[in-house]
Amino acid sequence: MTVPGVPLPRGGRLRELCRDGFLLLVGEMCDSGLFAQVLGxxxxxxxxxxxxxxxxxxxxxxxxxxxxxxxxxxxxxxAHIAAIIPHAGPEQVKAAVRRASRLSKE
Known part of the structure; x- marks a missing residue:
């Protein structure tokens, strides 16, 4: 499934943000700063x-x-959704990124 090409309020479209690499979109209860730190x-x-x-x-x-x-x-x-991560925590997100990174190399 691909992400919708919805326009973003600040300009551009969601699909355009995906072109530079993996994109992790997190809900409001997730700590995006923590995920960025862990995934680095x-x-x-x-x-x-x-x-x-x-x-x-x-x-x-x-x-x-x-x-x-x-x-x-x-x-x-x-722009394909590689993983949907319910109750996202650092370990679940790390595992999803590892799987997606490994698959993208095949």
Whole structure:
């Protein structure tokens, strides 16, 4: 499944953000700073962590993705959703990034 090409309030589209590497979209109950810190130790692949609320304060993006406040979505550079991570914590997110990084090399 690919992410929707929704426009973002600050300009651009969601798919454009995916082109530079992996993108981790996190719900409002997730600590994006912690995930960014942890994931920097897991992979050397380009990876950005963004809060859904910071990208779209209206909640439209989270609704379109079906994302809850404690969930994360790992998006590949080709805009496909590599993982949906319910109750996202550092260990679950690290495992998803490792799997997606390994698969992208095959």
């Amino acid at each position: 130790k897991v992979t050397t692949a380009p990876l950005a962590v963004r809060g859904l609320a910071e990208m779209d304060g209206t909640g439209t993006l989270a609704e379109r993705l079906g994302a809850g406040p404690d969930e994360a979505r790992l998006i590949r550079p080709d």
